[in-house]
Amino acid sequence: MIDKLLVKLRRYDDVSSEEEQVLRAAAGETIEFRRGQTIVKARTELSASTLLIEGLVHSFKDLGDGSRQTVQLAVPGDFIDLHSLLMKQVDHNLGALSNCRVVKFPHERLIDITQHHAHLARLLWLSTVIDGAIERETIMSLGIRSSVSRLAHLFCELQVRFEVVGLAESRSYDLQLNQEELSEILGMTPVHINRMLKELRERGLLTFRGHVVEISDWNGLVALAEFDPFYLDLRQRPR
Amino acid sequence: MIDKLLVKLRRYDDVSSEEEQVLRAAAGETIEFRRGQTIVKARTELSASTLLIEGLVHSFKDLGDGSRQTVQLAVPGDFIDLHSLLMKQVDHNLGALSNCRVVKFPHERLIDITQHHAHLARLLWLSTVIDGAIERETIMSLGIRSSVSRLAHLFCELQVRFEVVGLAESRSYDLQLNQEELSEILGMTPVHINRMLKELRERGLLTFRGHVVEISDWNGLVALAEFDPFYLDLRQRPR
DNA sequence: CGATTTATTGACGAACATCAAATTGGGTGG
């Protein structure tokens, strides 16, 4: 159930079997959400953090004119609001982009981990820190990458993140997003997303149809995106 | 020396005098940097984290064509690479935007805090989590705010962040940036920054001249930026 | 005071948004 989380944590550092047991014991109830449902509303007091085990989730905020920006995308194995352990109230909404299954981790049990299992706590801390690295890379995309390059970068990142948790073939994966949702992630209009997808297709780099991404030229895509997975920090070393 | 950090942490939660002593004892050498110098280079192995106590620092990455994007701005009292405790290698460069003074915190002492002072460790964790919240707000700016609004938002955020550590008057502060550096923060060209600064001036909201920001109409600026300091999480509550 | 960086302005072009319409595709009920 929390296997994908463990796979990910073990890309960061060893997790002893005792730590594994502690983590499994900290898991609470499992909940399902349907596509479109709100998982967490901004500015609510939370008493548990949420691990995504199946489906796709986005964090987003809205502006006054009704426009919406996705600030983070979560794949299975990701905590979607681990920072609520510290912040108590999250600053963004969490919504299900597809039917989802999540596991709740009551905060008191996570606090307990910080008290008695410092190394494990550091791994959890690391996972919030890597969320930050992903956000920084998003800032790069929105700030200076062109729109094709931005799109290419997103597809590269997701290929790697899905692959880590065993949800991608070597050059293909399922992505439960439509073009409007893509536009909210990349800060552009659906119309322009459509045109840039066409460009990626015509350049022979990638197709995205029927919720499936198929990468035909990985090296070309990486070059266009200037993608470097370094920021995902997936090299195993002691911490 | 680490007083600004303590002020900030105490906005988050109580810090006992024992914890304060532990934190003071963890501080290592003080180092000075001159404007323009590199404080930390991306992809280097670090053995200490860096607390900024004086000056202005930016984290940035460059793309192949030479363009540069700032991913985070640090003010005194901020750790600029606390995440290097977990990631070991940071994914971005750190540069001094003005003459700076920093204090190094050796990682072994910080690890020690996670082992023996869980509550204090959680406050440090929180400070990395708030960095993430600031990054998310930057994503909002770059993704959907117009360029005037983006500029306005930055000035609002900095007013609050400087004020917390006692470095701003009620409607004015020192900001050691030129228009080119502003453009690297906000993902636009220096020319356009110049025009948007002019617009803010003409709208009677704010002036930025000679490294000094003077806000003439705070409410107007906040409205234009849709600024809400909630994400800075400055309400004191138990954690 | 001259030299160099920084700010400012104008003219023009490219990237992206907006508006609107047409097409495709998936699901549903007859």
Added chain:
DNA sequence: CCACCCAATTTGATGTTCGTCAATAAATCG
């Protein structure tokens, strides 16, 4: 299986924002 519907995608025409290029003005520094 077909007809229909609705949502999502695709395309075209046009407008706006912002970038680029280039020149001038102002500020800063030795």
